[in-house]
Amino acid sequence: MAQQNPFVYGEIVTSGAFADREAERERLASDLGEGQKVFLISPRRYGKSSLVRDVLRGLARQRVLTVEVTVAASSSYVGFLEAYARALVTADTPVARLRRWTTELLDAVRPELRMETPAAGHGASGPGRVTLAFPAIRTARDTARLAAEVFALPGRIATARGQRLAIALDEFQAIAAFDEGNVEHALRAAVQDQRSVGYVFAGSEPSLMERMLEARRPFYKAGPVIRLGKIDEDVFAAFIDERFRSSGVKPEPGLGEAIVDLAGNVPYDVQRLAHETWDDVRVAGLKSAGLDDLHATLTRLLGEHQTAFEEAWQRRTLSQRAVLRALVLEDGRELLSADVRSRHRLPGASSVQSSLAALVKQDIVMKEDGRYLVSDSLYREWVARKTF
Numbered sequence: 115m116a117q118q119n120p121f122v123y124g125e126i127v128t129s130g131a132f133a134d135r136e137a138e139r140e141r142l143a144s145d146l147g148e149g150q151k152v153f154l155i156s157p158r159r160y161g162k163s164s165l166v167r168d169v170l171r172g173l174a175r176q177r178v179l180t181v182e183v184t185v186a187a188s189s190s191y192v193g194f195l196e197a198y199a200r201a202l203v204t205a206d207t208p209v210a211r212l213r214r215w216t217t218e219l220l221d222a223v224r225p226e227l228r229m230e231t232p233a234a235g236h237g238a239s240g241p242g243r244v245t246l247a248f249p250a251i252r253t254a255r256d257t258a259r260l261a262a263e264v265f266a267l268p269g270r271i272a273t274a275r276g277q278r279l280a281i282a283l284d285e286f287q288a289i290a291a292f293d294e295g296n297v298e299h300a301l302r303a304a305v306q307d308q309r310s311v312g313y314v315f316a317g318s319e320p321s322l323m324e325r326m327l328e329a330r331r332p333f334y335k336a337g338p339v340i341r342l343g344k345i346d347e348d349v350f351a352a353f354i355d356e357r358f359r360s361s362g363v364k365p366e367p368g369l370g371e372a373i374v375d376l377a378g379n380v381p382y383d384v385q386r387l388a389h390e391t392w393d394d395v396r397v398a399g400l401k402s403a404g405l406d407d408l409h410a411t412l413t414r415l416l417g418e419h420q421t422a423f424e425e426a427w428q429r430r431t432l433s434q435r436a437v438l439r440a441l442v443l444e445d446g447r448e449l450l451s452a453d454v455r456s457r458h459r460l461p462g463a464s465s466v467q468s469s470l471a472a473l474v475k476q477d478i479v480m481k482e483d484g485r486y487l488v489s490d491s492l493y494r495e496w497v498a499r500k501t502f
């Protein structure tokens with residue numbers, strides 16, 4: 115059988131493809147097990163969802179009932195409540211019991227449960243798609259009542275089943291867009307009484323998430339906060355080398371380190387470069403991989419992204435382009451200084467500042483330890499090589 119690529123990106127990674135995060139794993143598992151309300155914060159692509167999935171799997175093995183919902187996947191508040199209620203009622207519930215169980219739990223808000231029977235011929239014996247809707251909800255008051263019912267569900271399920279729950283609300287910052295902040299009040303009020311239910315609120319926009327935790331906001335001091343940083347560089351590099359080795363491709367000295375460095379040590383970008391390099395090397399029938407192979411792969415990837423990157427570049431204003439380029443060449447430091455501004459023909463400090471703010475807001479650039487970095491390491495390389 116052909117060796118499988120040992121590097122995974124663009125989807126949640128667990129078990130074998132998962133590196134490090136030992137301390138965070140233990141901490142999150144014990145907090146959730148104790149029924150804490152945990153906030154997990156990091157920029158995108160650092161590994162929140164993967165960490166959460168891994169921890170929930172561990173808890174499920176200890177008979178904790180686990181539920182995962184991505185808040186940002188819903189286009190409205192009611193849509194989110196439907197998705198959340200559906201995830202809660204279907205969690206580990208036999209299909210035959212689903213209708214009665216849903217009625218038992220949600221009768222007050224008149225749920226409409228639909229179960230598609232699986233298409234014949236696929237050999238499917240599992241349940242078909244289940245949808246849950248609340249057609250009786252019309253006004254804002256109805257919605258608030260529905261929210262109170264749905265947010266109380268985990269506690270009722272824990273009692274009815276005599277089981278602890280662990281709930282992950284992923285991309286939680288999206289909650290801020292619903293219903294002018296009342297959601298936060300309603301949710302906080304409900305969760306604080308649920309002793310046997312652990313929650314992890316994972317969010318990708320650190321500034322939005324931090325603001326949610328400020329004084330006078332509902333979630334102020336609601337529970338522990340885990341700020342997920344990058345994976346230790348050396349640990350990650352060794353992990354990459356080891357995975358090359360154990361999949362039959364000998365890494366030349368420094369390969370793992372170069373991959374981690376070129377990828378800005380963002381987990382997604384590291385796995386992408388490793389995955390693509392591994393593929394190229396295998397297709398070429400090579401038994402080892404070195405820095406030349408890495409750079410050949412990088413060149414291929416830049417070529418494949420050329421159109422998308424060009425479009426992204428042209429959507430920026432001239433001043434944003436200049437700031438972006440200077441930021442790449444200066445490693446994100448001292449961008450407001452007179453020296454850097456004159457070297458890169460940048461506008462006045464206040465325009466540089468507002469361009470930076472716009473780039474951060476659009477998630478093209480992020481701020482880390484006082485430095486500005488391009489969020490996508492591939493785009494950073496493209497800007498360095500293809501723009502003037």
Ligand SMILES: Nc1ncnc2c1ncn2[C@@H]1O[C@H](COP(=O)(O)OP(=O)(O)O)[C@@H](O)[C@H]1O
Binds near residue numbers: 156318
């Ligand atoms: N612990 C890890 N070890 C190795 N790779 C990881 C790890 N965590 C994340 N990744 C890589 O990063 C990618 C994005 O992870 P994800 O969990 O989706 O991040 P987030 O939820 O923070 O956006 C994954 O597809 C995987 O390639």
Ligand SMILES: [Mg+2]
Binds near residue numbers: 162163164284285
């Ligand atoms: Mg995620």
